[in-house]
Amino acid sequence: MDRENMSVVDGAYAVAHAVNVCKPDVVAAYPITPQTNIVEHISQFIADGEMDDVSINVESEHSAMSLLVGASSVGARAYSATASQGLVLMSEVLFNVSGMRLPIVVTVVNRAMSAPLSIWNDQQDSISQRDTGWIQLYAEDVQEAADMTAQAFKIAENSNVLLPVMVCMDGFILSHVYEPVVLLEDDLIDEFLPGYSPLAVLDPDNPKTFGAFADPGAYTEFRYLQEVAMKNAIPVIEDAADEFKEVFGRYQGGLIDEYMAEDAEIMIIAMGSVVGTIKEVIPELRAKGVSVGIIKIRSFRPFPAEAIRKAVASAKVIVTLDKNISIGLGEGALFTETKSVIYNSSIRTPVIGFMLGHGGRDIPKARIEQIVMEAGEVMKRGITVESRYADLKEELL
Amino acid sequence: MTEKTIEIRIHGRGGQGSVTAAELLAVAAFEDGWYCQAFPMFGVERRGAPVFAFTRMRKHPIKLRSQIYEPDYVIVQDATLTDVVDVAAGTNAGSLIIINSEKEPGQFNLGAECRVVTVDATKIAMDIIGRPIVNTTLLGAFAGLTGEIDLGCIKNAVKARFSGKIGEVNAEAVQKAFEMAGCGS
Numbered sequence: 043m044d045r046e047n048m049s050v051v052d053g054a055y056a057v058a059h060a061v062n063v064c065k066p067d068v069v070a071a072y073p074i075t076p077q078t079n080i081v082e083h084i085s086q087f088i089a090d091g092e093m094d095d096v097s098i099n100v101e102s103e104h105s106a107m108s109l110l111v112g113a114s115s116v117g118a119r120a121y122s123a124t125a126s127q128g129l130v131l132m133s134e135v136l137f138n139v140s141g142m143r144l145p146i147v148v149t150v151v152n153r154a155m156s157a158p159l160s161i162w163n164d165q166q167d168s169i170s171q172r173d174t175g176w177i178q179l180y181a182e183d184v185q186e187a188a189d190m191t192a193q194a195f196k197i198a199e200n201s202n203v204l205l206p207v208m209v210c211m212d213g214f215i216l217s218h219v220y221e222p223v224v225l226l227e228d229d230l231i232d233e234f235l236p237g238y239s240p241l242a243v244l245d246p247d248n249p250k251t252f253g254a255f256a257d258p259g260a261y262t263e264f265r266y267l268q269e270v271a272m273k274n275a276i277p278v279i280e281d282a283a284d285e286f287k288e289v290f291g292r293y294q295g296g297l298i299d300e301y302m303a304e305d306a307e308i309m310i311i312a313m314g315s316v317v318g319t320i321k322e323v324i325p326e327l328r329a330k331g332v333s334v335g336i337i338k339i340r341s342f343r344p345f346p347a348e349a350i351r352k353a354v355a356s357a358k359v360i361v362t363l364d365k366n367i368s369i370g371l372g373e374g375a376l377f378t379e380t381k382s383v384i385y386n387s388s389i390r391t392p393v394i395g396f397m398l399g400h401g402g403r404d405i406p407k408a409r410i411e412q413i414v415m416e417a418g419e420v421m422k423r424g425i426t427v428e429s430r431y432a433d434l435k436e437e438l439l
Numbered sequence: 440m441t442e443k444t445i446e447i448r449i450h451g452r453g454g455q456g457s458v459t460a461a462e463l464l465a466v467a468a469f470e471d472g473w474y475c476q477a478f479p480m481f482g483v484e485r486r487g488a489p490v491f492a493f494t495r496m497r498k499h500p501i502k503l504r505s506q507i508y509e510p511d512y513v514i515v516q517d518a519t520l521t522d523v524v525d526v527a528a529g530t531n532a533g534s535l536i537i538i539n540s541e542k543e544p545g546q547f548n549l550g551a552e553c554r555v556v557t558v559d560a561t562k563i564a565m566d567i568i569g570r571p572i573v574n575t576t577l578l579g580a581f582a583g584l585t586g587e588i589d590l591g592c593i594k595n596a597v598k599a600r601f602s603g604k605i606g607e608v609n610a611e612a613v614q615k616a617f618e619m620a621g622c623g624s
Binding site for chain 2: 045048050052182183212214215218219220221222315316318319321322404405406407
């Protein structure tokens with residue numbers, strides 16, 4: 043990475059800056075808790091005359107997303123940012139957005155769900171919205187969150203896709219960290235991201251309707267076409283990452299990214315900022331002779347089934363890490379999904395799942411080492427516990 | 440990966456600018472050729488409540504996202520915190536604790552194996568800035584005592600954050616603390 047072009051800024055600023063560079067026509071947000079610094083920075087850009095006055099404050103997240111539905115329907119590039127309860131308050135409208143095939147981009151600053159009240163990080167908020175029909179991308183660091191913002195608009199607006207995108211970044215861990223980043227280059231963006239040319243817009247001179255009534259004779263086909271669009275997004279996400287590399291010179295992976303995974307016997311699958319910590323632990327364990335690698339999930343929806351099947355080829359045990367839980371199943375989403383894409387293939391590698399880092403509980407390197415060691419035991423003795431919390435405090439129960 | 444990472448923990452009370460200090464250290468470290476990371480101990484911020492902030496610096500990019508458990512350096516903005524927070528937590532014999540106090544280091548019983556240094560940053564800040572805000576002043580002491588970050592880079596970071604006269608007096612306080620800390624060590 044070239045240091046000359048880097049600035050030390052906070053994660054929310056880097057993303058807000060990237061949003062500005064992507065020239066949205068409308069930004070709508072509810073400006074109080076659980077809002078993020080992203081829209082605060084955007085407001086500052088506007089106040090300082092560095093950004094067109096595209097921001098509209100509304101009275102709730104439900105209203106924010108509803109306003110973007112209107113904006114996107116008439117052909118605007120539309121953006122918002124939210125977190126935790128705010129995202130879930132948008133939920134009803136999220137289904138409308140994907141059903142109407144509106145390429146809205148939202149940054150989800152991942153935070154735990156209440157109750158009990160928590161302002162801290164985990165990924166329960168976005169995971170709870172996985173079936174809304176939105177593409178979900180997860181960032182490992184601030185640079186990726188900023189770069190992914192530009193990729194998100196490009197993916198969403200692709201005429202073979204036309205689906206909304208959530209760019210997910212871990213709350214506080216990434217949104218509030220100061221670190222060196224290359225702020226998204228304004229002079230290169232036009233080459234990568236042309237203006238949005240919608241296939242169809244609401245226009246009084248050429249009346250159409252969006253999201254209209256579909257009776258049992260047609261509803262299934264609308265839903266099917268959303269699934270087709272998700273499938274279409276698979277190569278588009280890869281292409282967006284490749285094109286981004288060509289124009290900006292940075293690459294953080296396509297659907298997935300692999301690190302020391304090629305020959306790894308213990309294969310970690312994870313997403314979000316914990317990937318960074320894992321990438322620092324892996325070389326240390328490798329130096330001690332532990333064969334371990336990681337598959338970083340960048341795209342959780344569409345879920346990269348083929349890419350995962352290929353990437354786990356060398357694995358003798360697969361271990362997933364989840365900052366979420368499906369209560370009643372006792373598993374995190376990555377665990378469930380990973381098993382589901384492997385089971386009907388010829389792969390018979392055992393998969394174990396750990397949930398950790400919920401409600402902001404810190405994930406030190408030692409926790410990752412302990413997980414890798416336990417995975418090593420599974421290679422020798424088989425699975426004893428399929429899925430559990432890695433950082434449960436028994437003494438509090 | 441065996442390469443040295445320098446980890447700094449800053450203790451303060453809500454409103455004392457601990458997070459700002461951590462950020463300024465990161466900005467200065469980067470200008471001085473380091474990669475860096477600064478982050479708060481994410482919590483519910485209330486004025487006066489004990490808070491922490493962290494800075495991590497290394498010659499190569501930092502991917503690690505965990506909090507800091509074994510700091511090389513600890514900066515304590517308010518000496519009364521030593522009664523309520525274990526400011527020596529995680530330190531080892533090679534660590535250094537810098538406390539803002541007019542007292543002698545021996546008057547603090549931190550149970551620390553490491554060296555403890557006091558700097559009367561409040562006096563410096565009152566004399567030069569005219570307010571008992573010591574976060575920038577202590578960064579000058581940090582530079583003087585540790586030699587880890589160039590003084591000029593710290594002053595640049597301070598002046599970039601606070602414009603005009605405020606930036607000037609803060610940079611002057613940084614310089615003064617640097618000189619006093621350097622002489623005292």
